[in-house]
Amino acid sequence: MKPAAFTYARPADWPEALALLGGGARAQAGGQSLGPMMNLRLAQPGAVADLRHLPGFAGVTVTGATCRIGAGTTHAAIEDGAVPGLLGRILAGVARRIAYRAVRNRGTIGGSFSHADPAADWVAVLPVFMGEAIAFGPAGERRIPLDGFLRGLFETALAPDELLRAIELPLLPAGTRWGHWKFCRKPGEFSKATACVLAVPGAPVRAVLAALDTPPLVIADAGALLLAAPEAEAARIVAGLGPLEPWRAALARTALQRAGLAAREDA
Amino acid sequence: MNRSAISLTVNGAATTLEAEPRTHLADLLRGGMLLTGTHLGCEHGVCGACTVELDGAPARSCITHAGACDGASVRTIEGFAEDAVMAALRAAFTAEHALQCGYCTPGMLITARDVVLRLPEADEARVREEMAGNLCRCTGYRGIVRAVLRVLEQRRSAAAVA
Numbered sequence: 001m002k003p004a005a006f007t008y009a010r011p012a013d014w015p016e017a018l019a020l021l022g023g024g025a026r027a028q029a030g031g032q033s034l035g036p037m038m039n040l041r042l043a044q045p046g047a048v049a050d051l052r053h054l055p056g057f058a059g060v061t062v063t064g065a066t067c068r069i070g071a072g073t074t075h076a077a078i079e080d081g082a083v084p085g086l087l088g089r090i091l092a093g094v095a096r097r098i099a100y101r102a103v104r105n106r107g108t109i110g111g112s113f114s115h116a117d118p119a120a121d122w123v124a125v126l127p128v129f130m131g132e133a134i135a136f137g138p139a140g141e142r143r144i145p146l147d148g149f150l151r152g153l154f155e156t157a158l159a160p161d162e163l164l165r166a167i168e169l170p171l172l173p174a175g176t177r178w179g180h181w182k183f184c185r186k187p188g189e190f191s192k193a194t195a196c197v198l199a200v201p202g203a204p205v206r207a208v209l210a211a212l213d214t215p216p217l218v219i220a221d222a223g224a225l226l227l228a229a230p231e232a233e234a235a236r237i238v239a240g241l242g243p244l245e246p247w248r249a250a251l252a253r254t255a256l257q258r259a260g261l262a263a264r265e266d267a
Numbered sequence: 268m269n270r271s272a273i274s275l276t277v278n279g280a281a282t283t284l285e286a287e288p289r290t291h292l293a294d295l296l297r298g299g300m301l302l303t304g305t306h307l308g309c310e311h312g313v314c315g316a317c318t319v320e321l322d323g324a325p326a327r328s329c330i331t332h333a334g335a336c337d338g339a340s341v342r343t344i345e346g347f348a349e350d351a352v353m354a355a356l357r358a359a360f361t362a363e364h365a366l367q368c369g370y371c372t373p374g375m376l377i378t379a380r381d382v383v384l385r386l387p388e389a390d391e392a393r394v395r396e397e398m399a400g401n402l403c404r405c406t407g408y409r410g411i412v413r414a415v416l417r418v419l420e421q422r423r424s425a426a427a428v429a
Contacts, residue, residue, distance in 0.1 A: 008334030035330030100400025
């Protein structure tokens, strides 16, 4: 339960961070996933670049109808209302159910999203929004749609020489409805199946089904989940995932139904 | 071995220690400063025994490594000896039989103090949710939850009188 030896660096600016990355360092934000993996020696980086002190790494800014969340913004800050409005209420509800407060005080939205654990909460939720991940690389910033960011288990659209700098999300209009369901046998443990449903007035209903040991599935037109009886639609979506163990498929169907029901009842 | 100087403020006192970057904060506190009130259970961030206050908020000291703590401010269970909220929690833990072996207790108390201060209106369900990241293998949690609720109620009563 002690990590293998590594060298530690604390880059003062983004170009220095990229240089460290180019030299083979592993990027670390809050360290709440990488720390345990290093203690268990599942990860043995020879060098760690601690991004927490980069300028602009944490913090939330709103410009027009877009909310930019710095990659280093902690789950606890989001839980405590760092993001304004209806979007903030939704994100705060998700953040509150991530692990435990002691973990949320250190763990970050960008660190978790770019770590891309299939059972992680932001992985299961962010792709539902019509937003973008802001990557930073040698050529500057690059925008990646959130629903194309996750490519596989622990695999993202970031290039090896890029870091995630921010998440940009559209603010949500009044009348937006939201449902979220996460199956955990104990509060704070990794989810066994997570679903969320987002119904923005005038736009197709979107949903995400995740935490099934596969990358999240984005359903771009999920209106049928808002019906009084969403069972058939939930079953159709889960059947499309390919073979799942029966208990897991049942959890996935039920998570979709309950998220749909919550969105239907969300006034 | 690449040892480097780690500067910390621990329980209000500035200190500098030589440590490898891989040393986790709990080992730094226990081995480097003989502050053995911080306990180690799982050493991968699950059990909560090693919870300390790091830069003003509870954190797992077993998964935060020394390099990342350079410049940080840490408060361990020893640093709460004169704290009024912690005194009330200690008394409530005694009254409610909220510990047997005491191994989880330092982490429980630091988490509980954060709950009491951050969530003054918390009910039993919320207390159980908030304390879920601290594992106890002997009491079965009932006494722990009652102790936290007792302090919450004391503080609400005091606020109502004031």
